[in-house]
């Protein structure tokens with residue numbers, strides 16, 4: 197039986213040299229873990245010696261604490277409950293009722309509707325992008341600059357199957373769910389609901405963020421327990437009635453944390469070994485430092501309250517004088533979340549290190565490629581895939597729209613499409629966007645914010661967002677005279693309006709400005 201700890205004893209451990217916290221009636225020692233906490237040490241210091249159940253549950257799954265702390269750090273049960281001092285969630289501060297799903301017929305409808313009921317801080321976190329948001333906008337608008345070249349008088353009566361593979365796994369569609377952090381800020385079951393929707397749709401690939409509210413193991417478990425469409429579904433891509441789950445990886449400043457995370461997900465002690473919990477790793481490389489997201493910085497967390505009345509218990513775990521709200525740069529959740537991410541990844545050290553950590557059967561994909569030269573480097577480094585991405589315009593404003601980078605690869609290094617899988621994400625809001633990406637060689641197109649807006653309605657909302665995109669893709673294909681994904685090719689597009697923006701070769705030099713400040 198675990199020891200009993202009194203509130204008085206708990207309250208003695210209220211500082212960084214001895215940092216105990218109670219969660220759901222259990223007391224944990226966070227002293228060693230605190231400096232590496234992904235959300236920063238300040239938030240743990242704020243709750244040191246206290247009951248942090250409400251703040252914890254607002255962003256984390258119940259089981260996460262047990263998976264990140266060793267058993268020895270679970271000290272015992274709290275002898276009597278403590279009054280709740282601060283609580284609860286970014287998503288509890290609703291401002292309007294949600295419109296019914298039946299009224300929403302486009303991804304943009306979801307975006308607009310989410311603006312009516314998501315609390316301001318959650319909305320700012322999701323919708324924000326770096327500085328003036330040029331890249332965020334252009335990710336989307338550049339798709340509309342590329343026009344279609346429909347072929348008519350083609351029999352398109354055959355049913356269209358969107359089934360394909362992603363990194364060797366059968367999927368129901370080339371559209372996949374991009375990794376996003378803190379799903380619980382939108383829905384209490386966050387990434388679990390996304391997994392359920394992906395499974396119900398017959399196997400949509402889901403990339404789960406290292407900074408998700410739920411661990412990947414929780415996501416895999418939730419999907420396994422969810423009935424899904426059943427193996428008898430005639431359109432089921434994945435006959436095993438599962439959906440592929442990939443881990444998006446931020447390498448921790450303390451690399452041993454990353455090593456043990458990967459070990460726990462890909463290696464088992466069982467004999468014979470059970471399969472890896474994840475079907476691949478997407479290493480994010482476009483956010484070595486946090487982007488300056490001004491909307492997220494500007495919107496303060498809801499005000500702190502110390503009362504326990506039902507009406508006033510709405511607060512984020514960040515709302516204290518120690519949190520970003522007291523910082524003279526603002527109060528961005530994104531910046532707080534990024535504090536554990538290593539800024540020192542390199543081609544020559546990080547990739548071989550990661551490859552050696554992963555079993556050979558687990559593919560490694562580099563997420564955040566923004567030039568043809570880096571695509572070639574990734575290929576030469578032995579990556580199984582790349583994601584052309586600029587983090588949805590959240591990292592570096594005025595970096596190129598992702599569809600332009602896809603064109604750059606076609607122009608400068610077309611061989612990469614035969615040697616590895618190329619994915620693209622950023623600004624995908626329509627089936628026509630997906631169609632254009634696929635015509636230009638993408639194996640799949642990822643959706644980030646659109647899925648989060650759908651998550652406001654739980655799994656049914658996520659499902660509807662993905663269904664809308666699938667339907668629009670099928671309609672576009674038929675209108676263009678094709679009924680199979682392998683019939684898509686660049687000739688179905690006119691890219692002249694943007695061709696002048698596409699670099700012409702792999703050179704890392706400017707085409708004519710050769711001047712250098714330093715001769716070194």
Ligand SMILES: Cc1cc2nc3c(=O)[nH]c(=O)nc-3n(C[C@H](O)[C@H](O)[C@H](O)COP(=O)(O)O)c2cc1C
Nearest residue numbers: 322374375376377405480587588622623643644645
């Ligand atoms: C709220 C939010 C959180 C995100 N968190 C992560 C993350 O934890 N890891 C990551 O690699 N990318 C993250 N991204 C970037 C997405 O994976 C993806 O690149 C981007 O959302 C695609 O653009 P879109 O939102 O226009 O579809 C996040 C994006 C958003 C909107």
